Amino acid sequence: MDDETIIIALVAGNPDERMEAMEALWLKYKVPVTRFIRNQIQGMQRNPDITEAAHDIAATTFVAIQQMAELGKLVEVRSFQAFLYKIASNKLYDFCRRGMNNNECLFSSDEGLTEDE
Numbered sequence: 469m470d471d472e473t474i475i476i477a478l479v480a481g482n483p484d485e486r487m488e489a490m491e492a493l494w495l496k497y498k499v500p501v502t503r504f505i506r507n508q509i510q511g512m513q514r515n516p517d518i519t520e521a522a523h524d525i526a527a528t529t530f531v532a533i534q535q536m537a538e539l540g541k542l543v544e545v546r547s548f549q550a551f552l553y554k555i556a557s558n559k560l561y562d563f564c565r566r567g568m569n570n571n572e573c574l575f576s577s578d579e580g581l582t583e584d585e
Contacts, residue, residue, distance in 0.1 A: 471548040478537035501556050502526040529556045
């Protein structure tokens with residue numbers, strides 16, 4: 469299923485179609501989004517399990533996408549993949565802001581990232 473078909477199902481589909489569309493998004497993007505988040509996290513001093521943190525942040529990213537779809541906010545998205553990675557970045561920053569007093573997150577550079585990472 470391509471992104472456009474998934475977005476249409478998320479926004480205009482019946483509950484079963486929306487659930488299938490979210491499942492399709494999760495299966496298509498969970499690995500690359502989690503990898504993107506892991507690549508952005510460095511030196512998790514207080515939380516050594518970077519993989520677990522990346523999975524948690526990825527999950528909150530997909531919950532946010534689902535909530536936006538329910539509110540009809542995905543209708544005008546031109547590039548879903550770029551939008552998804554922007555939401556993932558925002559969720560990562562939120563996660564790190566909560567831990568900044570403990571110096572839990574240091575960010576790596578975005579340079580050299582491709583859409584597939």
